[in-house]
Amino acid sequence: xxxNSLLHLAFLSFFSLSLLLLLHQAFGSSRGLFLPKEYAGxxxxxxxxxxxxxxxxxxxxxxxxxxxxxxxxxxxxQRIPEGRAGGxxxxxxxxxxxxxxxxxxxxxxxxxxxxxxxxMLADNGFDLWISNTRGxxxxxxxxxxxxxxxxxxxxSWDDLVTHDLPSVINLVFTQxxxxxxYVGHSMGTLIALASFAEGKEIDKVKSAALLSPIAYLxxxxxxxxxxxxxxxxxxxxxxxxxAEFNPKGEPVAKFLKLLCADPGVDCxxxxxxxxxxxxxxxxxxxxxxxxxxxxSTATKNLVHLxxxxxxxxxxxxxxxxxxxxxxxxxxxxxxxxDLSKIPRDIPLFLSYGGQDALSDVKDVxxxxxxxxxHDQDKLQVQYVKDYAHADFILGVNAKxxxxxxxxxxxxxQH
Numbered sequence: 001x002x003x004n005s006l007l008h009l010a011f012l013s014f015f016s017l018s019l020l021l022l023l024h025q026a027f028g029s030s031r032g033l034f035l036p037k038e039y040a041g042x043x044x045x046x047x048x049x050x051x052x053x054x055x056x057x058x059x060x061x062x063x064x065x066x067x068x069x070x071x072x073x074x075x076x077x078q079r080i081p082e083g084r085a086g087g088x089x090x091x092x093x094x095x096x097x098x099x100x101x102x103x104x105x106x107x108x109x110x111x112x113x114x115x116x117x118x119x120m121l122a123d124n125g126f127d128l129w130i131s132n133t134r135g136x137x138x139x140x141x142x143x144x145x146x147x148x149x150x151x152x153x154x155x156s157w158d159d160l161v162t163h164d165l166p167s168v169i170n171l172v173f174t175q176x177x178x179x180x181x182y183v184g185h186s187m188g189t190l191i192a193l194a195s196f197a198e199g200k201e202i203d204k205v206k207s208a209a210l211l212s213p214i215a216y217l218x219x220x221x222x223x224x225x226x227x228x229x230x231x232x233x234x235x236x237x238x239x240x241x242x243a244e245f246n247p248k249g250e251p252v253a254k255f256l257k258l259l260c261a262d263p264g265v266d267c268x269x270x271x272x273x274x275x276x277x278x279x280x281x282x283x284x285x286x287x288x289x290x291x292x293x294x295x296s297t298a299t300k301n302l303v304h305l306x307x308x309x310x311x312x313x314x315x316x317x318x319x320x321x322x323x324x325x326x327x328x329x330x331x332x333x334x335x336x337x338d339l340s341k342i343p344r345d346i347p348l349f350l351s352y353g354g355q356d357a358l359s360d361v362k363d364v365x366x367x368x369x370x371x372x373x374h375d376q377d378k379l380q381v382q383y384v385k386d387y388a389h390a391d392f393i394l395g396v397n398a399k400x401x402x403x404x405x406x407x408x409x410x411x412x413q414h
Contacts, residue, residue, distance in 0.1 A: 049138060050078050050130070053292075054109040059084045060122060067171045068143065069134070069163040076138035077168055078105060078130040079175075083123035084113065092127040093206070093410065094176040096169065100186030100214075101301070102247055104136035106292040107185075107393055110285050115396055117183070117403050124407050127176060131168045133160055135244070136295040150243035156304035156317045160191045161200070169201050179206035181410045185393055187305075189213040193367075194314060194337045196346060207347035207413045209406045211392040212356055215314060215339060215367045245302055247294040277355045278388040280395035289394070314339065339370045347378045349409045351402050353387030380409055 051062035055078065065077040082092065097108050097118060108130060113119035122128045132139045134155065135147070145152040172180050182205055184192045189210040195201050196208070304317045311318075314337040319325050322332035329335055342348075348371070352364045361383075371379060384391075384401055392402060 049076070050106055050109070050132075054106060055080060058113050058119070060113075060119065065171060065175075067167050069167045071159070071163050072143040072145065073134040073163065074139065074141040074143070075134060075164060075168060076105075076132045077171060078132075080118065080122040080128040080130075082127075083125070084119070085123070087125070091178075092125055093181060094127040094129060094172050094178055095121050095181040095183060095410065096129045096131060096172055098131045098165070098168075098182065098184040098188035098192070099133070100184075100188050100212075101297055101305075102294045104138065104293070104295045105130040105132045107289070110289050110292075110394060111396065115399050117393075117398070117406070120399060120403050121407065126181070126407075126410070129168075129172050129180075131164075133164050135297055137292075147244065153243040153298040154300060155298050156301045157187065157191055157194075158304065158316050160187075161194045161198075165191055165195055166201055169204050173204045179204055181206055181413070182208040183211070183406065184208070185211045186214050186389065190215060190314075193339055193342065196342045197314075197337045197339050199341070199343070202343055202346060205346065207349070207410060209349040209351070209409065211351050211402070212389050213350050213352060213364060213367055215363070243299060244296050245299040246296045278390045278395070279355070279386040280391050280397050282396055285394050285396075339367065340373070342371065342374070344373060344375045345378055347380075347409070347413050348374065349380045349382070349406060351382040351384065351392065351405070353389070353391060354383065354385040355388040380405075 049064050051064050055062040060080050063079040067075050067077055099105055099107050108118045109116055118128055140147050192208055193215050307318050316334040318334045325332055325334055
């Protein structure tokens with residue numbers, strides 16, 4: 001079955017724009033693709049960081065922070081303390097934005113200020129914070145390890161739940177002395193749900209908005225993913241190595257080229273093939289995104305996500321045999337994240353799309369079933385029939401359809 005493969009998830013989890021770049025590298029051609037003229041292919045970041053690159057140029061104040069996790073990773077965090085028109089103050093409610101896999105915090109800042117969730121929140125009276133998980137461009141430091149050391153990449157999304165998320169939330173909480181509103185997209189929703197299920201960070205979180213929620217992944221569908229699953233089951237570790245999964249690397253480009261050679265796969269419409277039929281992106285946003293994305297993650301992280309697909313449950317990383325699991329967990333199987341244990345009274349806003357090939361409506365239904373005992377006045381669910389995965393972040397009309405709803409939801413929480 002296709003969903004039993006690591007490769008299914010590795011390529012389904014690719015944010016669509018990442019795959020567009022990979023295809024360009026694999027074929028050495030921009031036919032049918034949007035590529036910025038200034039893109040040099042080396043992934044070099046603007047030296048001054050995210051604030052200078054994509055925030056202050058629009059007239060917003062922006063601050064760069066660093067936070068060290070308890071396992072030694074040094075993460076980059078940005079803060080937009082007030083709107084473009086000013087009006088900053090100590091009582092602005094803090095909001096933390098958490099990106100998904102294979103992208104970083106820049107993904108929230110690629111549309112115009114009028115269309116970007118980050119800028120909209122700042123302009124609507126919120127104290128805006130942006131997280132960048134370990135291994136991404138501006139969060140590649142560690143107190144002792146270098147990214148060239150395979151041990152640097154010995155982590156999965158368990159570690160984002162246990163180390164990264166608490167560290168960033170605590171930073172915001174300490175700086176603002178207020179509980180935060182949380183916004184996650186894709187994997188950013190997964191780590192929040194897992195954290196809430198374990199009762200972590202609940203005392204510092206006022207509410208959470210989950211866009212394209214990822215928890216159960218049994219119904220993802222794309223031709224590219226299915227082909228990868230059937231053709232290359234079990235070979236991803238040998239092909240790509242066991243440490244850093246670098247989307248800009250030659251092994252990934254070669255692998256994608258092999259997949260795209262199949263006549264059943266339309267690799268010049270990867271946007272639809274991977275994320276579903278996005279209704280509302282424009283070419284300039286896609287072009288700008290290729291200047292900054294995709295980002296690396298740990299191969300172990302993709303393995304863990306694939307285990308979620310295979311097993312149909314959310315559990316901690318499976319080390320492959322009972323002996324190793326006992327060493328890590330004291331039991332032969334990895335512990336399960338029981339989402340039914342999410343506190344009933346934490347305010348949740350969930351928004352999902354009818355065209356989303358990653359956060360499929362059937363899998364969202366499974367998640368919602370686990371939340372059926374949630375306090376009714378604390379759970380708001382939005383279904384956007386025409387939206388696919390990328391529309392929630394880059395859609396030009398997301399401000400009217402989704403973001404205004406999020407702002408209204410946050411304002412109702414006291």
